[in-house]
Amino acid sequence: MRIAVVGAGITGLAAGYEAAKAGAEVVVYEAAERAGGRILTTELAGQPVDEGADAFLARVPWAVELCQELGLAGELVSPAQRAAFVYSRGELRALPQPNVLGVPLDFDALAASGIVSDGGVDRARQEPDLAGSPLDGDESVGSLVRRRLGDEVADRLVDPLVGGINASSIDDLSVRAAVPQLAEAAARGPSLVRELSRLAASSTADPEAPVFYSLPDGVGRLTDELVSRLGQRLRLSSPVTDLGELDADQVIVTLPADVASALVAPVSSAAADLLGEIDYASVVLVSLAFSAADVDHPMAGSGYLVPAVEGRTITACSWASSKWGHVGSHDTVVMRVSVGRYGDDRALSFDDDALLDVVRTDLAATMGLEAEPHTVRISRWERSLPQFRPGHLELVADIRQVLAQDAPWLQVTGAWARGLGVPACINQGRQAAQAGLTEGAIVR
């Protein structure tokens, strides 16, 4: 079986690794001079700092499993600080615990956090007793959370967390595609809070177990390891422009949906049209290193989120050197600031100086930080985060169905399919390889 994989982001690398492991003849084609796609660790002020993804979820097993298989399990590191903050109503306030993706499970803790007003707490307290159908088809996360817990919890807790991960507004995000955990809870009974609490209570997972993992050299260590396993089977600087030119029995395309659409069009115009419907958000990550002596704000936490309703430009600030033991040193503080979300491309239009100005203005406003960073790095990730609108899972199923008819030798997958996180991408890549090995089978 000869398998060609197009794209060497984490999805394509995982697909190539899986196919090679099974004994297939594999070639992975990558347009860029390096593999990894949205995963890239580089040095900032002498530290390994991720320019894109900096962690992967522990609860979703596929990344941890791959690390175990690659012999990296012993190296996994978890955040040194668990506390996280939200800039809300004029100050940084600790996220109320427990919460699931920002949905508070304890209303007294919500009240104590000060993140929402007294009126917002009162509205949220009504949730367990509210009647009504919990999930209205594949409604948006915003519609579900606003209906159940009110606008303040939606805008000041769930939107910064869930919208932040997807660089989107929760009002545009599919519950089922973007936050299956909430969909599962909503399907079990009318009260989201009660069902999430029940799910948490019945979980056998250790509550103290890490939520996220990374690697001491950054997430790039994982893609580097896959690159070394693929060896000569990986061809860098090799953009694929015509699927017909690939000498293979099965082809797995792992490109962003818009790029995949153009490539697939000659073999399935219907699949190309459907892929073209998937939209993307752009984000910019500004990493800053400060002299520790210049930063007097307490840094006991992993960082903070900035709700869109606060009207600032930055959406989050990760205190990277507090969060990760492998980043920062006793005299250097490293922060990673996120800018941009769907519909707000201002950051992309700013030049570096203008961008740094707005970031520093927002750092001053949110954490009183006036110090000048000694090192700055700006990573622009244009059209990098796929947007999972209501109906997304049906769209993906339609793409697969059309391709099964038009080109059974072809599979198209990637972050846009069923999950954009690193673990989901690994799973999607490996599943595509397994399906490719059983000739013509399509992952559904």
Ligand SMILES: Cc1cc2nc3c(=O)[nH]c(=O)nc-3n(C[C@H](O)[C@H](O)[C@H](O)COP(=O)(O)OP(=O)(O)OC[C@H]3O[C@@H](n4cnc5c(N)ncnc54)[C@H](O)[C@@H]3O)c2cc1C
């Ligand atoms: C700023 C940022 C932060 C993130 N943080 C996290 C995080 O902390 N945790 C997490 O789990 N996820 C995070 N994500 C999401 C996650 O990193 C991505 O969804 C994932 O890495 C995408 O992998 P992929 O292989 O599907 O696509 P990509 O990484 O986009 O890879 C596609 C590859 O295809 C190549 N290519 C394009 N055209 C061609 C062609 N014609 N021929 C050959 N190759 C081509 C590209 O060069 C690229 O290397 C983050 C994303 C961003 C942008």
